[in-house]
Amino acid sequence: MDTLKEDLKKHIIEQLNLEDLQVSDIDDDALLFSTDGIGLDSIDALELIVLMEKYYGIQVTNPEEGKVAFLSINTMADYIAKRRT
Amino acid sequence: MLSIFTKSQMYITAASTISHQPTFKNAGFSKLIEPLKIDSELISPNFKEYIDAGLLRRMSKILRMSVTAAKDCLQQAEVDQPGAIIVGTGLGCLQDTEKFLNNFLTIEGLLPPTSFIQSTHNTIAGQISLSIGNHGYNMTHTQNTLSFEHALIDAGLLLGEGNDNIIVGAADEYIEILSTIGEHLHVKPEVNLTSGASFFIVSKEQSGKSIAKIKDIETVGLVQDIQESIENFLINNTLKESEIDLVLYSDFNDLKDSGQVSDVFKRFENSSELINYTNIIGIYPSNSAFALHYAVDRIRDNNKIKSVLIINGLNKINLGLILIESIEA
Amino acid sequence: MSVRITGIGIVSAIGLTVAENLSSLENSKSGIGKIQYLDQKGDYLVGEVKCSNRELISRLGVKSQPISRTSLLGLAAAREAWGENKHSSKLRTGIISATSVGGMDQTEHFYRDYLNQNNPDFHVLKCHDSGNTTERIAAELGISGYINTLSTACSSGANAIMLGARLIEQGKLDRVLVGGTDALTQFTLNGFRSLMIYDDQWCRPFDESRSGLNLGEGAAFLLLENEKSIDFSGNETLCCLSGWANAADAYHQTASSPDGKGATLAIQNAIEVSGLSALDISYINAHGTGTKNNDLSESVALLNIFGDNCPDFSSTKPFTGHTLAAAGAIEAVLSVLAIQNSIIFPNLNYSRAITETGLIPITEFQSNQPVTSVLSNSFGFGGNNSSLVFSVNNS
Numbered sequence: 001m002d003t004l005k006e007d008l009k010k011h012i013i014e015q016l017n018l019e020d021l022q023v024s025d026i027d028d029d030a031l032l033f034s035t036d037g038i039g040l041d042s043i044d045a046l047e048l049i050v051l052m053e054k055y056y057g058i059q060v061t062n063p064e065e066g067k068v069a070f071l072s073i074n075t076m077a078d079y080i081a082k083r084r085t
Numbered sequence: 086m087l088s089i090f091t092k093s094q095m096y097i098t099a100a101s102t103i104s105h106q107p108t109f110k111n112a113g114f115s116k117l118i119e120p121l122k123i124d125s126e127l128i129s130p131n132f133k134e135y136i137d138a139g140l141l142r143r144m145s146k147i148l149r150m151s152v153t154a155a156k157d158c159l160q161q162a163e164v165d166q167p168g169a170i171i172v173g174t175g176l177g178c179l180q181d182t183e184k185f186l187n188n189f190l191t192i193e194g195l196l197p198p199t200s201f202i203q204s205t206h207n208t209i210a211g212q213i214s215l216s217i218g219n220h221g222y223n224m225t226h227t228q229n230t231l232s233f234e235h236a237l238i239d240a241g242l243l244l245g246e247g248n249d250n251i252i253v254g255a256a257d258e259y260i261e262i263l264s265t266i267g268e269h270l271h272v273k274p275e276v277n278l279t280s281g282a283s284f285f286i287v288s289k290e291q292s293g294k295s296i297a298k299i300k301d302i303e304t305v306g307l308v309q310d311i312q313e314s315i316e317n318f319l320i321n322n323t324l325k326e327s328e329i330d331l332v333l334y335s336d337f338n339d340l341k342d343s344g345q346v347s348d349v350f351k352r353f354e355n356s357s358e359l360i361n362y363t364n365i366i367g368i369y370p371s372n373s374a375f376a377l378h379y380a381v382d383r384i385r386d387n388n389k390i391k392s393v394l395i396i397n398g399l400n401k402i403n404l405g406l407i408l409i410e411s412i413e414a
Numbered sequence: 415m416s417v418r419i420t421g422i423g424i425v426s427a428i429g430l431t432v433a434e435n436l437s438s439l440e441n442s443k444s445g446i447g448k449i450q451y452l453d454q455k456g457d458y459l460v461g462e463v464k465c466s467n468r469e470l471i472s473r474l475g476v477k478s479q480p481i482s483r484t485s486l487l488g489l490a491a492a493r494e495a496w497g498e499n500k501h502s503s504k505l506r507t508g509i510i511s512a513t514s515v516g517g518m519d520q521t522e523h524f525y526r527d528y529l530n531q532n533n534p535d536f537h538v539l540k541c542h543d544s545g546n547t548t549e550r551i552a553a554e555l556g557i558s559g560y561i562n563t564l565s566t567a568c569s570s571g572a573n574a575i576m577l578g579a580r581l582i583e584q585g586k587l588d589r590v591l592v593g594g595t596d597a598l599t600q601f602t603l604n605g606f607r608s609l610m611i612y613d614d615q616w617c618r619p620f621d622e623s624r625s626g627l628n629l630g631e632g633a634a635f636l637l638l639e640n641e642k643s644i645d646f647s648g649n650e651t652l653c654c655l656s657g658w659a660n661a662a663d664a665y666h667q668t669a670s671s672p673d674g675k676g677a678t679l680a681i682q683n684a685i686e687v688s689g690l691s692a693l694d695i696s697y698i699n700a701h702g703t704g705t706k707n708n709d710l711s712e713s714v715a716l717l718n719i720f721g722d723n724c725p726d727f728s729s730t731k732p733f734t735g736h737t738l739a740a741a742g743a744i745e746a747v748l749s750v751l752a753i754q755n756s757i758i759f760p761n762l763n764y765s766r767a768i769t770e771t772g773l774i775p776i777t778e779f780q781s782n783q784p785v786t787s788v789l790s791n792s793f794g795f796g797g798n799n800s801s802l803v804f805s806v807n808n809s
Contacts, residue, residue: 015197016142017142017143018142019141019142020138020142039139041139041666042666042668042669043143043198043199043202043667043668046197046198046608046609046610047197047198047199049195049610050194050195050196050197050198050608053194053195054194054195059195063610170662175543175545176543177544177565183525185601185604185605186521186522186525186601187525187529189600189601189604189605189608190522190525190526190529191529195608196604196607196608197608198605198608198609198610201601201604201605201608201609202605202609202667202668202795203667204601204605205514205565205567205795205796206514206544206565206566207565207566207567207794207795207796207798208667208795208796210566210796211662211667211795211796211797211798212667212796214662214664214796214797215664215665215666215667215796215797217664218664219662219664220661220662220663220664220675220676220679221661221662222660222661222662223566223660223661223662223796223797223798224564224566224573224577224660225564225565225566226562226563226564226565227516227543227544227545227563227564227565228545228548228561228562228563229543229545229546229549231545231562232545235562239577242577242580242581242584242586245584246580246584262528266536266539269536270536270537270539270540304559304560304561304562305558305559306549306552306558306559306560306561306562307549307552307553307557307558307559307561308558309558370543402549
């Protein structure tokens with residue numbers, strides 16, 4: 001699970017051009033879409049849907065579903081683990 | 086024929102350029118500048134000083150340059166909110182356009198949307214408005230080599246309508262494929278293809294911040310007689326060739342050998358200083374915006390320069406004319 | 415303010431002329447269907463102009479090539495709007511077009527061949543830039559001098575009309591052809607897919623179940639004239655453009671603000687410029703793309719301005735598809751038709767109001783309506799919002 005989270009952070013930093021962030025800067029439970037957390041927006045949400053398909057073969061067809069799954073690194077990792085099985 | 090400023094005036098209160106030359110935050114650059122070198126590189130100020138990291142991370146070259154130059158202008162003029170934002174761009178956001186072309190032609194699955202969103206020409210003006218929270222008039226003109234002149238004309242209309250402190254500027258970005266395209270179309274420019282962004286603040290009243298005045302602007306699309314167009318422009322402004330101190334012109338590439346153009350220069354060469362600004366800044370469709378900044382910088386530096394004429398003939402079918410005067414004139 | 419409109423021309427999925435478009439509207443006949451002409455895999459619903467490039471070139475008698483589909487569509491509409499008007503050295507004549515794709519319909523074929531190293535035709539790139547799209551139209555019509563192109567995404571067409579009116583109002587031009595044109599491209603179709611706002615079913619503007627837009631293509635132009643020009647041309651005034659405004663939402667790169675700030679400002683200022691009051695508006699041709707976000711934000715703006723007295727409104731995009739930079743111009747021509755013919759167009763594919771706002775559009779074609787003033791909205795990416803007001807000619 002920890003490697004999954006590490007990889008996920010790497011992919012997110014790359015896909016979203018988070019130039020100033022390192023993997024270690026992103027806490028597992030930091031809110032990705034909150035300004036107190038990572039401060040992502042709705043364009044990033046779409047980029048995350050692309051990321052899920054590209055790296056994990058998971059199709060998020062309903063953007064609403066993404067909203068819940070993409071709360072934090074923890075929820076994303078859970079979502080990936082669940083969808084993979 | 087379109088002669089714009091019969092009534093309202095247009096004063097320049099700030100100017101900022103990011104280019105392949107040391108133009109940024111460097112008043113007096115026109116004295117120091119040398120012709121463009123083959124290996125010149127686009128200057129890269131610390132964009133983070135001007136742009137929020139959340140916006141900056143997605144921005145291509147043209148967006149970074151433009152937002153930074155626009156914000157630098159606001160700081161210079163000490164203006165919080167401009168009355169409007171008007172941008173000219175000949176080819177728009179090429180980097181994102183090419184990226185999205187690449188993406189949809191090569192990726193089988195879902196497509197990342199960011200490059201599509203940022204491929205539209207109005208991303209530049211939109212990002213300026215977004216980065217300062219401006220709700221005013223927001224416009225993007227794209228008429229290849231006359232894009233900047235059209236943006237300026239629009240700014241003049243707005244000043245006439247009572248708007249004030251307008252951000253007006255132009256930007257274009259170089260991407261590698263432009264050189265390949267040039268080779269295949271047998272266009273071999275003598276000067277580098279470059280990127281550049283020049284922005285200004287214009288206002289309707291003269292103030293302590295005013296550095297020059299734009300007297301008139303004209304665009305002649307599908308121009309038939311360049312010489313006659315220039316003559317009429319000067320007549321409309323009750324000026325003789327000999328009263329122009331400095332003429333800034335761009336390449337009349339394909340017209341060099343036609344009698345028409347050499348006649349144009351003959352009329353000025355006895356009394357005016359003639360400078361080819363494309364040799365300084367390189368080739369991009371909206372490089373006449375740099376010429377305006379260069380003119381302003383020269384005027385600020387030398388009180389003998391009262392009138393400057395920019396003759397934009399970068400594309401042989403289009404003619405752009407801008408007349409600038411010093412404040413004292 | 416008031417600028418006379420004396421000519422109109424339109425090419426869209428529902429017809430190649432003004433008459434054909436009017437007939438489709440009267441018969442509630444949509445032009446949206448499966449892809450016939452665009453080189454794109456998939457069963458997407460699109461509003462294509464039912465004419466190939468070859469047919470357009472021969473219809474229009476265009477000699478010199480390459481030429482983009484965007485220019486061809488624009489030329490067809492501009493020529494209809496220009497009609498039999500004569501050139502005169504005494505009149506300052508200009509043209510302002512709007513486009514978001516320019517020659518992308520050609521460039522994307524080039525780029526595929528370029529990537530595959532399949533003998534790409536570099537010459538088609540001569541018509542890539544948006545300015546060229548307009549220069550080609552101007553050259554065919556014999557217009558030189560003020561030739562300009564605006565590109566502000568989906569509000570471009572409305573902005574071109576507005577700029578033309580301002581140039582006439584300030585006495586800079588005597589007459590000006592204004593409008594917009596955009597061809598359907600793989601670039602834009604895939605772009606809106608990537609934003610996950612492309613509806614695989616028919617678009618349903620202002621409906622609770624709406625889930626995206628269908629793209630269309632087309633062009634429309636209007637001829638604006640001042641008194642001096644009309645003295646020369648003797649043209650009849652169809653109606654007037656009386657109000658216009660543009661405002662920035664400054665909220666988000668693509669999404670509209672939930673409080674409809676930019677849209678509200680544009681509508682309010684356009685009505686103010688027209689000298690009318692909100693109560694004078696008889697019909698609103700809404701932007702109404704069918705995306706969750708636009709239609710909600712636009713509805714909120716309508717409530718902000720009109721409160722409980724929202725005039726009859728509809729989106730005509732279920733007829734034409736969303737034609738991007740041409741949309742503002744196409745819908746301007748439809749607004750002129752509404753005033754000329756005392757008609758109101760139905761909002762097709764509607765069944766249930768948006769829960770948050772409850773606004774109900776007109777769903778049946780209406781004739782014999784007292785349509786004296788029409789508000790037309792166009793909102794684009796980057797929060798670019800424009801509104802126009804058209805009014806019956808009272809002079």
